[in-house]
Amino acid sequence: MNTHMTETKKPVRVWVDGCFDMMHYGHANALRQAKAMGDVLVVGVHSDAEITKNKGPPVMREEERYAAVAACKWADQVVPNAPYNTTVEILREYNIDFCVHGDDITTMADGTDCYQAVKDAGLYRECKRTQGVSTTELVGRMLLMTRNHHKRRMSAGASSLSSFNSEDLGSFSSGARRTTVSHFLPTSKRIVQFSEGREPSETDKVVYVDGTFDLFHVGHIEFLKRAKELGDFLVVGVHDDQTVNAIKGANHPLMNLHERALSVLACRYVDEVIIGAPYSVTEDVLNKEYNVQVVAHGNTPSEPELDGSDPYELAKQRGLYVEIENPNSTITTRGIIDRIIENRFVYEERQRRKTAKAALEAEQEAQEKEKKVSV
Incomplete structure (x- = not known):
């Protein structure tokens, strides 16, 4: 040859x-x-x-x-x-x-x-289109919120509606409980499809960060990029819905745990995700799965644990804690929600147009299928 x-x-x-x-x-x-x-x-x-x-x-x-x-x-x-x-x-x-x-x-x-x-x-x-999520649907979740509602923080053990007043409930109507309900059905297949499957080598420096990563955006991306630069293998802990809800308030998170984990896994700077990571960095996080050498967090204050303790206390005691400078220009999850709330009428009109357009497109699609069948 x-x-x-x-x-x-x-x-x-x-x-x-x-x-x-x-x-x-x-x-x-x-x-x-x-x-x-x-x-x-x-x-x-x-x-x-x-x-x-x-x-x-x-x-x-x-x-x-x-x-x-x-x-x-x-x-x-x-x-x-x-x-x-x-x-x-x-x-x-x-x-x-x-x-x-x-x-x-x-x-x-x-x-x-x-x-x-x-x-x-x-x-x-x-x-194949991914069922259960769309930008229109996410905007819809945010349109069911009020800004005052987001300023409240739930007390430990409070029910998801206990911190509302009657004005809030009037704003939400029957949609209140739907804001954190997703139509997404998680499967192991999808998680495997999004995962790299790479393990760190013995010489790799393992970096750990954690957070909610709700409405995954460029602020998260820039943070993860900077975290990855601190080592060779980046592990990201994504907190479960119940933890986020207890720490942040009644209508957080907008996206459920598996939706948020997949968004993080799709980021090119991320090597592995711990799905449902504890809010505090524990001994298990540091040593059970990986030998974590750096624990990073942004230089903005983090919410304390429900008992008032510092979630990064152990990492700080071990000398593993590093703060990452947050660029001033990055958007936040709260900032995205504020854009929707402040321009509520514009986006409500957009939602109406999108719904009507989707109905027309579905009708056209059905007609095309009928034509194919009759040929």
């Missing part, structure tokens, strides 16, 4: 585009599936202006959305200001073999299919 005749296989370049507003595990799962279809994943992200024109104002600003997509471990390249209507020309410009989208219809403001041109050109493939 002549080794000189061996050809180098051209990498398959795959395109995915979207808004990626409030980047969640559903977005990450789409990117994971698309990356599995090829070798290089190029992700086009729409501008604020394009999104506003076609579906209403985004929650996250375009720079925040570009950064969130870039931090996803399955994205190889991000294309800012990608056209809302996916064209054959944009695929050719980036030397793309085909584009991938979920198995739901996406339309322009005038109702036309955003992917019709690439479908006609034979450059379109589908992946």
Whole structure:
């Protein structure tokens, strides 16, 4: 066999585009599936202006959305200001073999299919849409809140509604209990799909951080990036829903434990996640699974344990505790919620438009299926 005749296989370049507003595990799962279809994943992200024109104002600003997509471990390249209507020309410009989208219809403001041109050109493939989550659904969870409600902290053992007054209950109506209810059904398969499966080597410095990581955003990403720079292997503890609820208040967290864990696992700086980690850093956290050499936390004050103790007391005693400078520009989970609450009427109108549009798209999809069956 002549080794000189061996050809180098051209990498398959795959395109995915979207808004990626409030980047969640559903977005990450789409990117994971698309990356599995090829070798290089190029992700086009729409501008604020394009999104506003076609579906209403985004929650996250375009720079925040570009950064969130870039931090996803399955994205190889991000294309800012990608056209809302996916064209054959944009695929050719980036030397793309085909584009991938979920198995739901996406339309322009005038109702036309955003992917019709690439479908006609034979450059379109589908992946399975992740059920139970969407940006629209997350915005809906936040619209059922009031800002005063978020300022209250629950007392230990309080029920999820005990700190409401009658005004709050009037604001929430029947939606109060739905704000933390997710339609997501966690499976071991999904967690395995998101996991790297890499173990630290004997020489790797293991870093541990923990938190809620609710509505995973660029502030979390920047924190995790800085934490990873402190060592070689980053383990992230994600607190369970009951703990977060007791520490932070009646309507936290907005996303359940497994939703939050998957968002963290999708981040390129994270090597492993402890699902349902204790609020305080314990002996088990430090030594049972990994030999943790650094415990990091942001330089903002952390909420104490329910008994008033410092959750990082043991790490500080062992000389393992390091504070990470929090950049002033980063958004917070509270900041995202405030954006929704402060622009409540704008987003309520967006929700109405999205609901009507979704109904129309579902009707179009049903008609297309009927046509296929009758052919």
